[in-house]
Amino acid sequence: MTSSGETLDDWAGSLTVGLGWFYYDGPVGHTEFHRHYAVQICFPFSGPLQIETLEKSQRVENVLVIGSNVSHRLSGASPTAKLLYIEPNLITRNTARLVVATAVVLDLPAPRIAIIEKALGIDPQLMESDFGRQVIDLIWPEESDGKLFSRFDPRITKALAAIEEAEDLNLSLGEVVGSSGLSPSRFRHLFSAQVGMSLKSYLLWSKLQRAVQSLATNSSLTAAAHAAGFADSAHLSRTFRRTFGLAPVDLSKRVRFTTPEGGS
Numbered sequence: 001m002t003s004s005g006e007t008l009d010d011w012a013g014s015l016t017v018g019l020g021w022f023y024y025d026g027p028v029g030h031t032e033f034h035r036h037y038a039v040q041i042c043f044p045f046s047g048p049l050q051i052e053t054l055e056k057s058q059r060v061e062n063v064l065v066i067g068s069n070v071s072h073r074l075s076g077a078s079p080t081a082k083l084l085y086i087e088p089n090l091i092t093r094n095t096a097r098l099v100v101a102t103a104v105v106l107d108l109p110a111p112r113i114a115i116i117e118k119a120l121g122i123d124p125q126l127m128e129s130d131f132g133r134q135v136i137d138l139i140w141p142e143e144s145d146g147k148l149f150s151r152f153d154p155r156i157t158k159a160l161a162a163i164e165e166a167e168d169l170n171l172s173l174g175e176v177v178g179s180s181g182l183s184p185s186r187f188r189h190l191f192s193a194q195v196g197m198s199l200k201s202y203l204l205w206s207k208l209q210r211a212v213q214s215l216a217t218n219s220s221l222t223a224a225a226h227a228a229g230f231a232d233s234a235h236l237s238r239t240f241r242r243t244f245g246l247a248p249v250d251l252s253k254r255v256r257f258t259t260p261e262g263g264s
Helices: 110-120 131-139 154-165 173-177 184-195 199-215 221-228 233-244 248-252
Strands: 014-018 021-028 039-043 049-053 057-060 064-066 072-074 078-086 096-098 103-105 149-151 256-258
Touching: 014 131, 014 199, 021 131, 039 110, 049 064, 049 078, 078 131, 110 131, 154 173, 154 184, 154 199, 173 184, 184 199, 199 221, 199 233, 221 233, 221 248, 233 248
Parallel strands: 014 256
Antiparallel strands: 014 021, 021 078, 039 064, 039 078, 049 057, 049 072, 064 103, 096 149
């Protein structure tokens, strides 16, 4: 129960977990203020959402993009919502990456919205492994305005790929710096500037992704924590709540977890 008297039991939809993206479809409830590396895209096609950032509270009736590491919360329950959480490095056009420092309502043409809504209506069991990227390409096709995109340093792109491929995410700075050609201090500064968070925080985010992927395969909270490199289930729960505004148990009680065809 939250301080406002609302419960977190409204979350009772489906959560599809892919590599670098999560997609939730169903009822939503109140959350605490939180922030995460993933860009969150809200599709209020079946009714408005009440979303707060530190700057303002707004009733959202059009597609809304909440930028990476932007503090926000859902401040009221809604009978249904569609939410895509996707890593910024998957939202690219050529060598540029999406950069949004706040919450932005997109002014999309009606025909494109209709196409997006149809794509989001697919049965979760039939989603492909690159579903998240497919939706991104519908929102921002190649011919769309690129003003929200900026160049990304290839050395950081390489480091992110190395982290994604690592079996053990308890990596040191030296292991990540690798062959970047940068000193540890310069790499640390560039990584924070480009990614918007420290390397330590990003590694924690990566662990959290792996834990959610384990939960999607019916693992227990303890097994998911150990598989992802957390000290224990309590550490995972604290990190999950800080990142998503609710505890994993609030989802696991009623949310149906699925993975896309072809694996995550």
